[in-house]
Amino acid sequence: MSRIAIVEDEAETRAELSTILSARHRVTAFADGSSFLRALHRDTFDLVCVDWSLPDMSGQDLVARIRSGTLANAVPIIIVTARNGDQDLVTGLVSGADDFVSKPVRDVVLNARVEALLRRATPDAAGSLEVFEPFVFDRSREVVSVGDQEHTLTTKEFALALTLFRNMHRPLARSYLMEEVWGTGANVSSRTLDTHVCRLKAKLGLSPENGYNFGPVYGFGYRLERATGAEADLNPA
Numbered sequence: 001m002s003r004i005a006i007v008e009d010e011a012e013t014r015a016e017l018s019t020i021l022s023a024r025h026r027v028t029a030f031a032d033g034s035s036f037l038r039a040l041h042r043d044t045f046d047l048v049c050v051d052w053s054l055p056d057m058s059g060q061d062l063v064a065r066i067r068s069g070t071l072a073n074a075v076p077i078i079i080v081t082a083r084n085g086d087q088d089l090v091t092g093l094v095s096g097a098d099d100f101v102s103k104p105v106r107d108v109v110l111n112a113r114v115e116a117l118l119r120r121a122t123p124d125a126a127g128s129l130e131v132f133e134p135f136v137f138d139r140s141r142e143v144v145s146v147g148d149q150e151h152t153l154t155t156k157e158f159a160l161a162l163t164l165f166r167n168m169h170r171p172l173a174r175s176y177l178m179e180e181v182w183g184t185g186a187n188v189s190s191r192t193l194d195t196h197v198c199r200l201k202a203k204l205g206l207s208p209e210n211g212y213n214f215g216p217v218y219g220f221g222y223r224l225e226r227a228t229g230a231e232a233d234l235n236p237a
Helices: 011-022 033-039 059-068 086-095 107-121 155-166 174-182 190-204
Strands: 003-007 026-030 047-051 077-081 099-102 129-132 135-138 143-146 149-152 212-217 221-226
Touching: 003 011, 003 033, 011 026, 011 047, 011 107, 026 033, 033 059, 047 059, 047 107, 059 077, 059 086, 077 107, 099 107, 129 155, 135 155, 143 155, 155 174, 155 190, 155 221, 174 190, 174 221
Parallel strands: 003 026, 003 047, 047 077, 077 099
Antiparallel strands: 129 135, 135 143, 143 149, 212 221
16 A cells, blocks of 8 residues: 555545545545654655645645655655646646646545556556566565576565665655555564665675665665666676
8 A cells, every 4th residue: 555645734625535545545644734744754655645725834835845855855746726727737736746636626536646646656566577677576476586596585575675676766764664564553663674674685785886775864764776877787696
């Protein structure tokens, strides 16, 4: 399930949006922009629905602040608004939003827009193989291959690796990684996550010498990214 944030000050609309989206996704709702911005320093979201008119800032301002940050500047954003004029649309898109949904919200429209943006933001997972050159993930066997060499991972290591590669260059909060790998509500310590990260880094050779930077984002979580200047044809140990 994807994690979606809703930023909406009207309680009735906030509840409506939460009901629509929680059938397929994990939803966290916020009543103002400031509380959401604070949450970005501890959580990761896969998509954000932003009301145009918030009590502490405009939706346009909130979108601009998200885009100017470092923790979630690439997250897909949908503006939910009663405004539907051409100039409003242009203003929202220029500020950094990806799409608009007009109020009153129709569930079929909102779900379609959300799913479309999530598909654009994540790799195609059709079939059992996912490729992140030079790594090939075989989900049916939970094996990662590089050329003729296979790396056998534990179930949790495989899930962690796949989450990181699917979110390349994106900072991921500890809470997000633990939910993705161990499930919602699992009693997992940060130390357990750190141990799995160290094992995964060693098994797949995720180091600058092999073309990857993989390490902590201070006070937040972890990020995997290609090292600057890395060769196109990598061959990790």
